[in-house]
Amino acid sequence: MANEALVLYTNPMSRGRIARWMLEEVGQPYRVELTGYDGAMRAPEFLALNPMGKVPVLVHEGVVVTETAAICAYLAETFPQAGLLPAPTPAARAAYYRWMFFAAGPLEAAVSAKALDLLAPPERAGTVGYGSFERTVDTLEHAAASAAPWLTGERFTAVDVYAGAQVIWGQLFKSLPPRPAFVEYAARLQARPAWQRATALDDAAMPTPAD
Template sequence: MSSAAEEIVFYTNPQSRGRIVRWMLEEVGQPYRTEVLSFGEGMKSPEYLAINPMGKVPAIVHRGTVVTEGAAICSYLADAFPDSGLAPAFNDPRRGDYFRWLFFAAGPVEAAVSAKALGLLAPPEKAGTVGYGSYEQTVDTLERAVAGASPWLLGEQFTAADVYVGSQVLWGTMFKTLPARDAFSAYGQRLQSREAWQRATALDDALIPPRG
């Protein structure tokens, strides 16, 4: 297979959820090409809509396959490059916890935090109709997950689940969409000590235009 076919093309904007995938790519350690798209015209261009009809980033193209949605991209990259050690082996029973927390963050956490920020939380009597139940229950569950991380969600093995869950925790504490809790702070400090997180953050920050 040609090197062009093996190339990872990464579509992003440095002020978007693309930062999650940038971090994951830096953890994987494989070469990739970054295509920065502007909000609006860039993401809604016919060329990009052919890749992601949602007109949103992040997205990657690898081996002719388009993958969108941050959690899906993280999971895909971990399996595409198993030597990176970013996912438990297919016969490892910890794979259940890996997927559990990865998609808990992509589902209930993302939905509950967004709903609260927009003032659109379901009323208590309708909690059973939404996937997150209640904001409080979701946050408490997230806290228990990261409080038990020693140091990571799967113990000593850092995985794509830590990239995605960790991104939710870091953003939530920064923008105060999650309450300040010791478990979130301690987990966040461990995440920010990773060289891949530091590289990814520096790369994305350098792409943000300075304020006039």
């Protein structure tokens, strides 16, 4: 039986896939509560967990964690034995925080704005955190090209889960250009057994046409 101490509220068509991947990397047993877009996320009991009415939500021994980047960081710190924290050097820690917050901030905002045709006009680029989509993509490309082989160096960490998932999705859904640095980094990520397990579990939970 899965450990009731870790419960993930998720949907296979959401950023909850990142949280599931992170849990698989951590290696602790957990239970999944599949939460539909049929009103379940607006139910009072769910809103009591996350007033934003969205997944993923992680509940750990009664403590609620929302926001995917926060879930990844929380799990890495709560289960240090999984080895998903950066090396204890200034350079590794700086890269870890830099790219975690870059992915949660400018990258997420730029990709979403472009998908919705809501990018800031060039003359207003200075008013948004991402500046421009092109500059954000160039910055991400620099990070991926510099990964040796991971964003903090030799050690795979939670930032590779969170930022890396966005690179993978960017290639799958063509929201990021297929630059060699992205393709190669995504291939390294997709070769990880935890990513493969998490993907298989979420794919199996996808609704069928009959649903």
